[in-house]
Amino acid sequence: MSAALHRREVVKALLAQRGDALVVAGLGSTAWDCAAAGDSPLTFPLWGAMGAAAMVGLGLAIAQPARRVLVITGDGEMLMGLGSLATIGVQSPRNLAIVVIDNERYGETGMQATHTAHGVDLAAIALGCRFASARVIRDPKEFDAARLSLLGESGPVLVQVKVVAEKLPLVLPPHDGVVLKERFRKALLGA
Amino acid sequence: MTASDWPREIYEALKRAGVRVVGYVPDAGHKRLIELFLEDREVRCVVLSSEEEGMGLAAGAWLGGERCAVLMQSSGVGNCINVLGMTRECRFPLLVLVTMRGEQGEFNPWQVPMGQATRSVLESMDVAVHRVSVPQEIAAGVAAAAERAFTGNSAQAVLIAQQVIGIKSFQEQTAQ
Numbered sequence: 001m002s003a004a005l006h007r008r009e010v011v012k013a014l015l016a017q018r019g020d021a022l023v024v025a026g027l028g029s030t031a032w033d034c035a036a037a038g039d040s041p042l043t044f045p046l047w048g049a050m051g052a053a054a055m056v057g058l059g060l061a062i063a064q065p066a067r068r069v070l071v072i073t074g075d076g077e078m079l080m081g082l083g084s085l086a087t088i089g090v091q092s093p094r095n096l097a098i099v100v101i102d103n104e105r106y107g108e109t110g111m112q113a114t115h116t117a118h119g120v121d122l123a124a125i126a127l128g129c130r131f132a133s134a135r136v137i138r139d140p141k142e143f144d145a146a147r148l149s150l151l152g153e154s155g156p157v158l159v160q161v162k163v164v165a166e167k168l169p170l171v172l173p174p175h176d177g178v179v180l181k182e183r184f185r186k187a188l189l190g191a
Numbered sequence: 192m193t194a195s196d197w198p199r200e201i202y203e204a205l206k207r208a209g210v211r212v213v214g215y216v217p218d219a220g221h222k223r224l225i226e227l228f229l230e231d232r233e234v235r236c237v238v239l240s241s242e243e244e245g246m247g248l249a250a251g252a253w254l255g256g257e258r259c260a261v262l263m264q265s266s267g268v269g270n271c272i273n274v275l276g277m278t279r280e281c282r283f284p285l286l287v288l289v290t291m292r293g294e295q296g297e298f299n300p301w302q303v304p305m306g307q308a309t310r311s312v313l314e315s316m317d318v319a320v321h322r323v324s325v326p327q328e329i330a331a332g333v334a335a336a337a338e339r340a341f342t343g344n345s346a347q348a349v350l351i352a353q354q355v356i357g358i359k360s361f362q363e364q365t366a367q
Contacts, residue, residue, distance in 0.1 A: 049277035052247035059251020083240030177281030189256045
């Protein structure tokens with residue numbers, strides 16, 4: 001399966017138009033992608049807790065219903081939290097969107113193939129979990145429409161973006177969990 | 192208030208603590224408490240497909256300015272251990288109410304191993320554990336744990352002994 005999109009460009013384009021959206025980044029490459037696009041106190045990157053990114057996004061979306069919440073995560077991370085798609089589908093938060101940057105690889109551990117390399121369709125699973133909208137994107141032209149969906153369409157939305165499997169330079173966000181938590185709350189809540 | 196009202200006492204303690212989000216994997220021992228929250232339009236109830244989702248939910252809610260409590264039975268505590276690493280590393284407040292299985296009165300031997308490991312699994316990840324076995328003392332224990340969690344940025348679990356819940360047979364459980 002050939003992919004034409006590059007993950008760093010996809011994430012950079014999304015974050016450039018984030019407005020006042022709150023962002024949760026799944027561990028590994030998607031956290032580095034977000035850091036490469038520019039660090040923000042309103043981006044909460046996970047350094048562990050694989051499989052938890054979507055649920056952190058749900059908690060945030062429930063607490064902040066007037067704000068867009070965007071979860072940016074990888075295919076391996078999303079596969080570990082498949083049950084959370086069912087949980088999110090039941091809650092149906094209109095302000096929550098998930099973008100899965102799908103290189104079909106476990107990028108931090110030696111680029112081993114994930115389930116999506118074998119055809120597992122995360123967007124179909126999301127639709128089966130009552131997401132308002134979900135799709136797989138392979139083409140740069142499709143990505144422009146998907147970007148609007150991720151940042152504005154009534155959720156929950158999932159977009160699975162097929163990207164080139166490439167090993168990129170690490171760009172690391174701050175790693176102190178207390179700092180990440182406190183700066184997020186200060187920027188959002190002033191507390 | 193009689194001893195049989197301990198679920199309502201927990202509900203009132205959590206309301207006083209400012210809890211607005213409740214994540215749960217159902218348990219017979221939490222049945223009444225879950226029903227009380229489901230009737231409360233001020234509280235968002237989130238049914239979880241697995242217990243570790245509760246740690247993510249609570250973390251996200253806290254980032255957004257809300258207080259969350261997570262309800263589960265002891266058999267689900269083991270599911271939480273990896274995600275509890277985030278809770279600890281970020282010092283997220285966490286309040287977990289665990290109804291115990293595998294203790295005195297248990298009819299299912301497969302519940303015993305996780306029941307016996309519950310405390311050590313939680314403590315191994317720095318979750319403070321408070322076990323309550325007297326109905327009249329549960330709500331006070333929950334209130335104290337909530338205070339420590341939300342004002343001290345710490346992880347707290349209250350274990351509710353199986354003798355309080357008192358399920359002794361399949362017949363009695365199915366009758367609930």
